[in-house]
Amino acid sequence: MLQIITEKFFPPGERYETLHRAILYTNYRVMRGEKIITPIGYLLPSTGLHSLATLTCEMLEKQEKYPDGPKLGVFVATTGDDLLNDFAAVISFFLNVTCTPDPDLTRRLLLAERPSLGIEAVPSRFIRRMFDKDVHARDGEAAALTAFIKQLIGLERETFVGAMRAIRQFVIGSHRLADDLNLAYTLFVTSIESLAQGFDGHVAEWSDYDPRKRKKIDGALKDASDEVAAGVRDAILSNEHVALARRFRDFAMAHVAPSFFRVEAAGAQGPISGPDLPIALQQAYSIRSSYVHLLRDVPRQLTISGFPEATEVDDRKTLSFAGLSRLSRHIIMQFIARGRIVEREAFDYRRELPGIVTVKLSPEYWVASTGGFDHKTAPVRLAAFLEQITAAVLQHQKDAKLTDLGPILTMVEHSVSGLRKPSQRLPMLTLYFLFHQFAGPEFSCKQWPALFEKHKADFDAPTVESFVAHLITGNRVEWTLEQLEELHKTYFKTRHTASVTKIGLLLEAALSLYVAEVNRLAGNNARARALVAFAVDSHPGHAALRTYEASLPAELAEINWTGILLPPRPSSEGPSADPVPAA
Known part of the structure; x- marks a missing residue:
């Protein structure tokens, strides 16, 4: 601000x-x-x-x-x-x-x-x-x-944000001296580390990698070509934070000006020397890591009140609170003084x-928007429409409605046949199919049902889109137990990746209960019970599901997902859901 x-x-x-x-x-x-x-x-x-x-x-x-x-x-x-x-x-x-x-x-x-x-x-x-x-x-x-x-x-904005973050850490660290010396020391270190991580321009080299891990990987790559070995090492380095302690130490040393040992040292009690500073920085980072990862207290030598800036810990020079505070403040000041000044800058400050x-807005505001809609974003739109179906059709929530998907379904009719892979077509086709199952005839698209019939075979393979299409419309899936188990395993393993359609908590529980019932029919009662427990873990907020698990009898009866998860259907209920115009 x-x-x-x-x-x-x-x-x-x-x-x-x-x-x-x-x-x-x-x-x-x-x-x-x-x-x-x-x-x-x-x-x-x-x-x-x-x-x-x-x-x-x-x-x-x-x-x-x-x-x-x-x-x-x-x-x-x-x-x-x-x-x-x-x-x-x-x-x-x-x-x-x-x-x-x-x-x-x-x-x-x-x-x-x-x-x-x-x-x-x-x-x-x-x-x-x-x-x-x-x-x-x-x-x-x-x-x-x-x-x-x-x-x-x-x-520059990025530099300013980094500087303010470090300043806040420094000040908060100072305040923590009143109640937590361990946290205070750690925050002083991280006020420097935050700058080192974001602004040191460090490019990791293979020699920076953990020597123990490096030796094993080099051994595994000994017969690989130089090109393959280099590619593997680059891929490993791109996903690792390597040499963090060294980066911290190098950044700090690069931002220590001569004035730290001269004008600013006047009046300091036992100021740290230049040759001792690298070791003291290494000690400070080690103390910080021991606290963050193991909750180990700072060495007792540092808890003694007084102002000497360095003391001996295990025969190594170690910065006291006074020394670390002065050093942190100096490095942050140097970082700011060396930063590039810009008078004006393009930045979305809002x-x-x-x-x-x-x-994320409620689906009715964007699910039917044509902007950015294609086969890559179709899983997100399908997930949003499944959320509406769950609320309006399955759970009969008051005032829940389905959005008129006409604008994007017209795009589906123009583009779906040009997609070569069923995996690209399925999210679009599932949207197209489910909408027409619950919308009245007056909302039908021009190519319905011919377009669906043309690509109906896409729904034969065990996919999560095909499963929810069958499940919601009451059609039995003709897949083997092994295929259903693999679908269940794959979905829950990959559901947080961008290309996977997320079906929501209730339908995820329904998937687990459905596979549980197939296992029960096959005589796999232990697996069926495990899947019921998995359903509860997946949707712990569903009271009826928790009650069902708690009352499971020794001899399992039919596991009917609709009777467990859905409320009774109102006897006076009219049409299942009327689409509202797209926002």
Whole structure:
């Protein structure tokens, strides 16, 4: 949001302007009458609150003004919360102070006299300045903050997002010193690692791969041609995150400027040396990994309060909280300082606005849309139409309707015969068939039923599309038990891939129960019970299905999926479902 309100991504035109004002609670004390002006907002000292310093923050949010003026659905402004939180995080990071919109959090970080459970000291005993009760503004800090923010918001969008992510991690990590030293240390490391993973430009080499795995693979490829071996290795590397620790260390070392060991080291207690830094970085990454994967605590040597920046752990130099904090902050600052500045940039900023969430619309709004419809997207449309059939036809849900698929079924009539493979035709043909089973004659397409009869043989093979077509319309499938078992196995193994038609929870349970009944008829009672259990696992929200499983008798009776899964059909029910016009 800090970048968006600067109009960097807006075309020329008028703007909506909204002033956001809030109090930031801090330990940073500014002389009365001094006003800090930054490219994204103003800071003014105000009356303190119970030993806390306060800054009144003002930010002017700008958003594009639509030519037609304000109306329903036009975005005018955010609540300002994200803006204020990010501004506070930037202030805290750059000035190395505590600054939050939350007085209770600020008070806990600065004024607590006793440490939290399991921690030996309050935050001010691990890091200098940030948690001191009073930090008085120094000459030049306001100008430096302004220059830093100007550089930050001027970055290319991708770089800016990475920098803000690292800044938030750093600040949150600092706050965690009050309650979880392990997490605090990990977050300091990941604030650097997030930049290393996204911006180091690393291209993995085969030598980066785990030596133990590499040796086995090289052995398996010893008789392969050089071309084949290289292809296999490239394919493995493209799917692996290799040399993560080395990438972290190399990125960090590349972003350590000479000033880290000179001007910035002045006043530090036992600052880490240049030759020791690579080992200390390796130690930091190892500590982070041990916590993330095994929940191992940071070495006890690091939990002792005080400000030495490095200590010995297993005879290896290891960064303390003070040392890691200073290093993380320096690397993030260097990353921002080296970033490329762009005055304007093409970017769909609306996706980044707070509260904007992309969700899938209900099928009636898009299932019959001709835009983008072809044999590749037909499984998605079929899945949506099956959702409507399940609600309107099978479950008799109130107000559930089927959408008139006429617009896309016309496209099916023009294109389906040109597709060579049954797998390409089946989703389209299933849509075509099922719609005509439940729509009235007035909705019939020109080539119905001739087109279906022409390709009827496509439904003979055991596919999920053919299965639901048979199941919903009450037609018995003439497949062997082995074919049904293979269909069941394949569907549940591949149902999350793009080309597979997803049939929904209820029909998935029906598939399991159907195969269970075929097994029961074949005398495979144990397998039948296992499939009933699988159906419950697949659709745990279906109360009647759970009840059925709980009451299974020792001698299995007919497993009737309709009686188990579907509600009783209303006696006064008219037509099963009337299509509504396509949206």
